Amino acid sequence: xxxxxxxxxxxxxxxxxxxxxxxxxxxxxxxxxxxxxxxxxxxxxxxxxxxxxxxxxxxxxxxxxxxxxxxxxxxxxxxxxxxxxxxxxxxxxxxxxxxxxxxxxxxxxx
Amino acid sequence: xxxxxxxxxxxxxxxxxxxxxxxxxxxxxxxxxxxxxxxxxxxxxxxxxxxxxxxxxxxxxxxxxxxxxxxxxxxxxxxxxxxxxxxxxxxxxxxxxxxxxxxxxxxxxxx
Numbered sequence: 001x002x003x004x005x006x007x008x009x010x011x012x013x014x015x016x017x018x019x020x021x022x023x024x025x026x027x028x029x030x031x032x033x034x035x036x037x038x039x040x041x042x043x044x045x046x047x048x049x050x051x052x053x054x055x056x057x058x059x060x061x062x063x064x065x066x067x068x069x070x071x072x073x074x075x076x077x078x079x080x081x082x083x084x085x086x087x088x089x090x091x092x093x094x095x096x097x098x099x100x101x102x103x104x105x106x107x108x109x110x
Numbered sequence: 111x112x113x114x115x116x117x118x119x120x121x122x123x124x125x126x127x128x129x130x131x132x133x134x135x136x137x138x139x140x141x142x143x144x145x146x147x148x149x150x151x152x153x154x155x156x157x158x159x160x161x162x163x164x165x166x167x168x169x170x171x172x173x174x175x176x177x178x179x180x181x182x183x184x185x186x187x188x189x190x191x192x193x194x195x196x197x198x199x200x201x202x203x204x205x206x207x208x209x210x211x212x213x214x215x216x217x218x219x220x221x
Contacts (some may be wrong), residue, residue, distance in 0.1 A: 008150070031208060042114075042200055042212030043153075088153070096207035102152030 002026040002093040004101040011107045018076040020104045022089030027070060033090040034063065034074045037103070043088060046074070076106075084108045112136050114213035116201050122219045123191045131186040131216050133201030139211070141204040142184035143168075144176060146197040147215075153200065159184055191220045 003025045012018040024032075030051050035043040049056045049063045049072075056063045062075040072091075076083055089101040117132045133142065143158040145168075155168030159178040173195060175187045184203075188195060196219050202210040 033209070035212075040215075042214050043202075043210075044212065045209050048209065092207065097155075098207070098210065100153040102150065 002029070002091060002097075002099040004089055004091050004099050006087075006089050006101040006104045008102065009105050009107065011109055012079050013109045014079060014081060016079055018074075018079045018083065018106055020074045020076075020087050020089075020106065022072040022074075022101055024070050024072065024089075024091045024099075026091065026093045027067070028094045029091045031092040032063075032065060032072050033088075033092075033098070034061075034072075035088040035090060035100075037086040037088065039085075046087075079106075079108060081108050114201055114203055114211050116199075116213040116216050118216060119214070120217050122221065123188075124221050125192060127191050128187070128189050129191065129218075130188075131199055131201075131218075133184045133186070133203075133213060134182055135184075135201075135203040135211070136182065137203060137205070137211065138181070139203035139205050140181075141206065141210075142178065143202040143204075143210065144174070144184065144186045145200045145202065146170065146195075147200060148197050156186065156199075191218075193220045196220045 006022045033048040034046045037043045060077045064073045086103040088103045114135045144156040145153045154170045157176040162181040177185045199216045201213040204210045
């Protein structure tokens, strides 16, 4: 079945850019998502991209999709302390099920 | 508009006890889901429903049952709780198979 992989931890200095990477296995994936989970809360959709797009930008967030390599990334510009959270990559597979990665914990260094 | 709500927020059970977690959504969504979140394991789908009166198994259904008698509610039951079911449980709903809206979670400890 579909597998979604992401690194578990990332540390970034405040003001720098954060890049969170994700790889997936199902080349027929249609929608790809980034969710954010703050401590003690549920997941909240940050942004998503259709599989026929290469890039999507929304304020400080940039999503890049490389379909050939099955690689998705989320770039957060000018990282702030409020960006400290767990970020989940999620992919809709050919059965219309959404498969989540294990999440990347973003830690902001002062 | 409350979105997705979960009851209770916290619960402690003894091994063998039973309980029901309630999820409610006021967005008229067809799809509803129950996940568990464990450290290092990410989110794992327990059961889901694509409409009132329907349920289906997810990735880790054993030890859990669900019911969707009303469109707005999705219940998760544990008939005989085990320590391995200690986890944070999240409910989610969606209009179709796309973006999911999550509840705040229920933290369950089984002693």
